Amino acid sequence: MISKSELLLYNPSQFRELKAFYASQDKEILSITKFILNEALIEEVYGFETVIDITSLTNINNQYHSERLINLFDNQFVFIADENYKSFFEEQLRFCFSNFKIFEEYSQQKEELQKTDKKSIGKKHKRIIDLKTDQLESFFYSFNESLYGHDKFKDDFKVQVDNFRVFNKLGEHKILSLFLMGDSGIGKTEVARAIHKALEGQNKMAKINFGNYSSDNSLNSLIGSPRGYIGSEDGEIFIRVEKSDTGVILIDEFEKSNSTLFNYFLDVLENGKLTSSLTHEIDLNGFIIIFTSNISKEDFKKVISPELRSRFDYKCYFSILKNQDKLKYVEFRINSVVKKYNKNVANVLDDDFKLKVFRKINVAKFKNMRDLNKAIKQTFVQKLNERIIKLH
Ligand SMILES: Nc1ncnc2c1ncn2[C@@H]1O[C@H](COP(=O)(O)OP(=O)(O)OP(=O)(O)O)[C@@H](O)[C@H]1O
Ligand SMILES: [Mg+2]
Structure with missing residues (x-):
């Protein structure tokens, strides 16, 4: 088993700040629950745009399952959890993570959020x-x-x-x-x-x-x-x-x-x-x-x-989407994935790379956009690997 480097432990009363912190890096926090229910979804998400909150693993409390699930994610993913369960995770996931770190950098987002909070007081749901x-x-x-x-x-x-x-x-x-x-x-x-x-x-x-x-x-x-x-x-x-x-x-x-x-x-x-x-x-x-x-x-x-x-x-x-709409969707997804890769990993992917991925995908084969998303991810990773081999 390859161990992931660290599990970041956050203060749950500051979840909004944490969310804003990652949003400023174009990353979204997703709960691992989603992936417990449907492991195939892991094939659709990218580590450079997703942060995985594993707090809910405390509910299933099964070391074997937890380890197996976490290892389905590649090393690009960031993992976070509620700090109240620090000792639980230190024990159960000691083979998965080499470090369990109390994470505080996001709390600087607080002032910004307080400003927006004031504005939204009074009217809760925007209708x-x-x-x-x-x-x-x-x-x-x-x-x-x-x-x-x-x-x-x-x-x-x-x-x-x-x-x-x-x-x-x-x-x-x-x-x-x-x-x-x-x-x-x-x-x-x-x-x-x-x-x-x-x-x-x-x-x-x-x-x-x-x-x-x-x-x-x-x-x-x-x-x-x-x-x-x-x-x-x-x-x-x-x-x-x-x-x-x-x-x-x-x-x-x-x-x-x-x-x-x-x-x-x-x-x-x-x-x-x-x-x-x-x-x-x-x-x-x-x-x-x-x-x-x-x-x-x-x-x-x-x-x-x-x-x-x-x-x-x-x-x-x-009804099922028309091919022209699927193509637009593929174009949008590739653009957004490449943008985030360039921002969060290395600024190296250009339009030529996008085109290579785009050409490889035959939208007519897909009815379900989740399958199309998986195909986009596979092709993206494949073209990325080809690129690395070519450079060496
Ligand atoms: N017409 C669409 N426009 C934009 N994104 C879409 C569209 N159809 C599907 N997707 C994307 O594909 C994924 C699955 O779509 P969605 O969750 O809306 O499916 P659904 O129709 O609710 O299916 P199910 O019946 O299985 O719940 C989502 O990630 C969504 O972003
Ligand atoms: Mg649905």
Whole structure:
């Protein structure tokens, strides 16, 4: 086993500063949880643009699995963890890391953040109904840039938003709900990410995966259990919405859940608020809720009740991207990866290199953009190695 050099231990109360510190280097922090659930995702990420937070390995508490997982990442990755678990990691991952270092450099970001904090006090969630006309224009510009293809959806979405802003003011339309169906890896979840980004969200978007809520007790874990019961506290959806800073909620794999949850959401869409079993409320007026699902057009009618179906403002079936859109996506990905490589590793990759990678990828072979992403990474690494061999 090749040991990674160090594990950086951060202070969790300063996570925002840490995030800003890495953002200034064009790096994003991702939790290892994402990769525990789907190891193939490791093939899509690059060490020079990603920092891996391994704190959640404390939950699985299995040395063999943890070591194996960490070794699937190449040596370009930076690993971080909550400093409260220092001794845990020193023990469990002593073969993975040669040094466990308390990391403090990011705390200089604090003053900058305090300035922005002051500005955002008062209004917590930035909502589409809060935007002025010129801000709305840049919202759509950013949204349309982030999502490739799906032109009909983009046109429809604009109409939906315009109507929503009018009727919401009149008090007749509290939540804009979109139901997106279609094959895997074509941008359904990306729609929610793009809206969150276009609303300039800095925190994590509120996302709930209904795939995790298929058991009978699911409503309790989602909205909290009644006071007096073990674990009586607010459920996941409250925590997520509280932490987010935009009026967007993503409900992934909606069809995986059961009728209790469907009915709960029927209520949410009707009343425009989240109510927990502790009678704690969050007002969702002006929010956009995006539901995504892999069910086919035919199953949609079987699985989702007519009451609920009629409650969605907009339903759309996403089809596979056209080759021209995939090419644009590939071009964008290569540009962004090369830019980050040049910034974070060595400033050596030029347009000629980009073209070599670009020419090697046959977009027609891919339906799922995740597979396309893997192919981009493989080709990038391969061309990088060829380049190094040529230089020697
Ligand atoms: N139309 C698109 N525009 C921009 N990026 C896209 C698009 N389609 C897919 N991607 C990228 O591909 C990856 C997978 O897309 P996404 O998560 O949106 O898939 P999905 O349709 O939600 O699939 P699933 O049903 O499996 O959840 C993401 O990294 C996303 O950035
Ligand atoms: Mg998805």
